[in-house]
Amino acid sequence: MTAAGDGTVGKxxxxxxxxAAQERPVRFADLHRMSPLPKAxxxxxxxxxxSQGMLVQNTENxxxxxxxxxxxxxxxxxxxxxxxxxxxxxLDILSQSSKLTVHLAQMEAGHVLYVDKRNLRESVQMxxxxxxxxxxxxxxxxxAMLAYMSVSQLDxxxxxxxxxRYTPKTVVDEAALRLQLERIRxxxxxxxxxxxxxxxxxxxxxxxxxxxxxxGAVSVSGTVIQTDFKTLEAQVPGLRQCADxxxxxxxxxxxxxxxxxxxxxxxx
Numbered sequence: 428m429t430a431a432g433d434g435t436v437g438k439x440x441x442x443x444x445x446x447a448a449q450e451r452p453v454r455f456a457d458l459h460r461m462s463p464l465p466k467a468x469x470x471x472x473x474x475x476x477x478s479q480g481m482l483v484q485n486t487e488n489x490x491x492x493x494x495x496x497x498x499x500x501x502x503x504x505x506x507x508x509x510x511x512x513x514x515x516x517x518l519d520i521l522s523q524s525s526k527l528t529v530h531l532a533q534m535e536a537g538h539v540l541y542v543d544k545r546n547l548r549e550s551v552q553m554x555x556x557x558x559x560x561x562x563x564x565x566x567x568x569x570x571a572m573l574a575y576m577s578v579s580q581l582d583x584x585x586x587x588x589x590x591x592r593y594t595p596k597t598v599v600d601e602a603a604l605r606l607q608l609e610r611i612r613x614x615x616x617x618x619x620x621x622x623x624x625x626x627x628x629x630x631x632x633x634x635x636x637x638x639x640x641x642x643g644a645v646s647v648s649g650t651v652i653q654t655d656f657k658t659l660e661a662q663v664p665g666l667r668q669c670a671d672x673x674x675x676x677x678x679x680x681x682x683x684x685x686x687x688x689x690x691x692x693x694x695x
Contacts, residue, residue: 438464439472443481443497452490509533510634510643511543514673518545518645521669525662527647527654530629531673532568534641535560537587539569542643564588564604565597567619567631568644573604574611575633575641581608597622616663618656619648626650630659634670634677642677645670 445461446453455473462469473491476482480496514531522529522545529545539561563569563584573581590599598604611617619629629648633641647662 435472438468439476439481442469442472442476443493446482446491447493452485452488452492454488454490458491509540509542510673510677513676514543514645517669517672517676518543521545521645521647521665524665525647527649527659527662530568530631530646530648531643532561532566532572532646533643534563534569534572534584537563537584539563539566539572541568562589562591562593562623564590565593565619565622567617567629567646567648570604570607570611570619571617571631571633571644571646572641574608574617575635575639593623594621594625596620616660616666617644617646619646620656621651626652628654628656628659630656630663630666632663632666632670634674636674637678642674645673 442458442462442464445458449457455470458473459466459469464472473482473484477484477491477494480494482491483494484491510531510533518529518531530541531543532539532541534540541559541561561569563573573584576584585601585604588601590601591597592599598607615632617631619627619631621628627648628651629646631644631646634643634645636642645666647659647666649659
């Protein structure tokens with residue numbers, strides 16, 4: 428939810444978040460049940476968002492869904508604030524050489540934002556699609572980024588984790604996670620041992636700026652039927668080469684990490 432002082436704009440963004448989280452058209456009554464806003468305020472904000480093209484209201488059943496204007500903004504954000512356009516050709520090379528599923532991710536408000544994906548095996552179904560948000564504490568890309576944060580940034584980010592147990596192998600204890608992050612820094616890559624999705628394993632490495640700030644992370648993954656950690660870890664040199672190539676191409680890109688850190692600080 429919005430921080431104190433964010434005012435009407437923050438409340439309107441909260442309404443958009445609520446609609447987006449449902450992944451389907453949502454009735455006003457359901458929005459009202461989920462939102463802490465007074466009914467009149469919520470209705471006024473919803474109607475304003477409709478008039479601005481940020482939401483669409485179905486004239487037959489009254490449900491709300493995300494508007495086309497948001498799609499245009501999302502595409503603009505993808506082009507200007509994500510690593511995806513810069514990384515595209517490097518992900519293609521890694522995907523072709525590894526024959527595995529490749530993910531590119533960044534950290535967004537303490538969570539993993541998947542910004543691109545390559546999957547040569549279309550039959551493999553995974554949670555992570557470009558544009559989806561996932562947990563940081565139990566995904567390979569998330570842990571690869573967490574491991575190389577500054578102490579203060581890591582503390583802020585861990586306060587935003589839900590520590591929900593997605594599978595029997597999910598680490599839901601902060602102290603245990605911190606030990607994992609130490610091991611990741613020691614060996615230089617992260618593992619996901621079916622911690623987020625049953626049957627899905629991966630290895631991931633961080634992407635750094637020239638001054639060692641974390642830009643994002645890249646991973647290769649597959650099902651336990653298709654691959655194993657010996658095969659995945661053989662891809663680590665290729666992963667590092669991919670990450671370095673992305674970092675080099677992103678050298679003059681103005682990554683909004685400082686703004687993100689400020690946001691995370693306000694949320695914490």
